[in-house]
Amino acid sequence: MTNSFSSRRMLAWTAPVALALTALAPALPAQAAPKPTPTVTTGPVDKDLNGDGVPDLVAVGGPGTGLGSGVWSGLGVKSRKTGVGTGQVQTPASNVGLRGNGVTGNDSPADFDGAQVITGRFTGVDHQDFLYYYPTGTSAGNGGVIRGAGDGTMANPYGNQFSIFSDNLIDANGNSPLQLVNAFQADGVDTGIPDLLGIAGDATNGYRLGYHPNYFAPGLYYGVTGLTNPTPTGGTDWQNWSLASTETASGIALFLRNAGTGDLYLWTGVTMVDNGDGTGTLTHTQYQVAASWNTGVTISTLQAADIDADGTPDLWTVLPDGTYRAYLISGLSNSGTATVTATRARPLA
Ligand SMILES: [Ca+2]
Ligand SMILES: [Ca+2]
Numbered sequence: 424m425t426n427s428f429s430s431r432r433m434l435a436w437t438a439p440v441a442l443a444l445t446a447l448a449p450a451l452p453a454q455a456a457p458k459p460t461p462t463v464t465t466g467p468v469d470k471d472l473n474g475d476g477v478p479d480l481v482a483v484g485g486p487g488t489g490l491g492s493g494v495w496s497g498l499g500v501k502s503r504k505t506g507v508g509t510g511q512v513q514t515p516a517s518n519v520g521l522r523g524n525g526v527t528g529n530d531s532p533a534d535f536d537g538a539q540v541i542t543g544r545f546t547g548v549d550h551q552d553f554l555y556y557y558p559t560g561t562s563a564g565n566g567g568v569i570r571g572a573g574d575g576t577m578a579n580p581y582g583n584q585f586s587i588f589s590d591n592l593i594d595a596n597g598n599s600p601l602q603l604v605n606a607f608q609a610d611g612v613d614t615g616i617p618d619l620l621g622i623a624g625d626a627t628n629g630y631r632l633g634y635h636p637n638y639f640a641p642g643l644y645y646g647v648t649g650l651t652n653p654t655p656t657g658g659t660d661w662q663n664w665s666l667a668s669t670e671t672a673s674g675i676a677l678f679l680r681n682a683g684t685g686d687l688y689l690w691t692g693v694t695m696v697d698n699g700d701g702t703g704t705l706t707h708t709q710y711q712v713a714a715s716w717n718t719g720v721t722i723s724t725l726q727a728a729d730i731d732a733d734g735t736p737d738l739w740t741v742l743p744d745g746t747y748r749a750y751l752i753s754g755l756s757n758s759g760t761a762t763v764t765a766t767r768a769r770p771l772a
Contacts, residue, residue, distance in 0.1 A: 469670045470542055470728035472551045472575040477501050477508040478728035479575060481553070482741040482771060484518070485536035488723050489745025490772050493532030494520030494540050494553065496575045497747070497771055499730065508730040510737070510749025510766040517575065518772070524555060525569060525580025538566070541726075543605040546570050546585070546641040547615040553577055554619075556587070556603045564589030564599030568642045585642030594633055594647050598623045604668040606634060607675045609705070610695040614639045618695075620668065620677070622661045623647070630661035634695050634703055648703040650695070655679050655688035655709060667727035668693075669736050676736040677707070678727050685718030687711075689736060689755065710755045713763050747771045 470478035477499035484490030496519045497512030523534035538555040545552040550573040556566035570583040577583075593599055600621030607617050616637040624630030632650035637643060654664055667678040675693040680686070690707035697703050717740070724741035731737065731751055738750040746768040754762040 467544070467549050467551075468729075468732075470551065470726065471499070472496060472542065472571060472573075473498055474550065474573060475499075475501065476732075478730050479542075479551075480512045480516070480724075480726060480739045480741075480747060480771070481540055481542050482516070482724040482726075482747070483535050483538055483540045483555075484520075484772075485533065487743055488741075489743050490741075491518065491532070492520075492536055493518040494535055494555075494577070495772055498575050505731075507732040510730050510739075510751055511769070512747065512771070514769065515772045519553075519576040522577075522580050524567060525582075525584030526567065526586065536560075539602060541603070541605055542571065543607075543617050545617060552641075554587075554603070554605075556600070558599070558601055564592060566592075566603070585640075587642045587644060591643075591645050592621070592635060592647065594623045594649065596625060596628050598625050598628075600633065600635075601630075601662065602666060603635070604666045604677070605670075606668065606695070607670050609675050609693055610634065610636060610697070610703075612636065616641060619644055620666065621647070622664065622666065624662065629659055631659075632661060632705065648695075648697070648701070651698065651702050651704045654681075655690075655711075656681070656684075656686060665722075665725060667725045667738065669727040669729065671729050671734055671736060673734060676727065677705075678712070678725070678736065678738060680716070680722075680725065682717070682719065682722070685713075685715035687713045687716040689752070689761075691736075691755075710757070710761060711759070712752060712755075712761045714760060716763070741771060742768075745771055 472479040479499045480497040482495045485492045495516040497516035499508045500511040502509045520532045523531045537560045540555045542551040545554050545568040552571045553569045566587040568585040569580045570578040572578050600623045603619045603621045606620035614637045619635035621633045633647040635644040677690040679688045689710045693707045722740045726739045741747045748768045749766045751764045
């Protein structure tokens with residue numbers, strides 16, 4: 424289970440030609456008519472659900488979230504003056520999870536209670552899909568992918584859902600991830616569908632980051648490569664950290680937050696290097712974004728995106744009272760903390 428990286432690389436070379444061509448096809452038109460001065464990123468904007476170029480906010484509802492059960496989708500508001508995201512979203516947000524997760528047959532938004540939901544190109548097309556994962560509860564360790572409709576909503580989950588099974592996510596000690604985020608193509612093996620990054624472990628064996636490679640199909644993750652990275656502060660207490668990832672024109676970015684200490688860090692240029700011994704390591708540039716950031720505050724949704732399109736990743740938070748706010752980040756520094764500008768807290772729904 425731990426040596427999946429090299430075996431998948433071999434699989435990549437022997438992948439069916441038709442599948443490889445299908446995955447490449449969307450990139451071809453971009454080369455057809457070169458323009459002299461491209462000013463925006465070449466690919467779709469991460470977290471932009473409706474294709475207007477502005478990232479959007481997605482939060483899970485249910486007990487303890489201040490939101491009704493379901494998946495709440497708030498489309499990012501664009502500044503009339505600057506044409507980029509302001510950090511505000513259109514409210515009330517829409518509940519796009521009313522038909523449930525496509526598995527229980529209940530047609531109920533309560534299917535998502537207790538789930539984590541992230542967006543990404545998890546079915547391999549240009550728009551954002553929804554990935555849900557249950558860290559605890561009766562479906563603990565399991566999850567799935569539901570196609571995005573391209574307008575901020577989900578497709579009908581019945582017929583557009585791909586399950587992710589616990590057995591394919593557990594580490595060598597049988598532990599399911601505490602959290603999963605989008606790892607994009609950080610290992611350099613592009614299967615057309617993003618990989619996942621998680622945190623897993625137990626008190627006896629310790630906790631660590633894990634890399635979950637995708638095997639050329641929506642929802643098909645198999646095996647986990649344990650990562651050797653210490654936490655941003657040099658520790659091994661990964662269970663105390665939470666993650667939020669995004670991708671910009673300059674690469675993959677990962678926010679790391681320790682709720683207990685208030686430490687907030689950003690890793691940029693993240694790539695996953697195979698160590699050849701069944702482990703891997705994330706290479707990255709580390710920045711301390713803030714100290715004492717929301718120390719001790721429960722954040723029900725932490726989402727990363729370059730909201731204002733300045734090339735530096737930003738954050739949205741949703742709190743258990745159902746309010747959201749953006750934290751626009753600039754001035755990353757090797758010698759101090761960054762500039763973090765928070766928008767006013769507003770009800771999401
Ligand atoms: Ca949008
Ligand atoms: Ca930004």
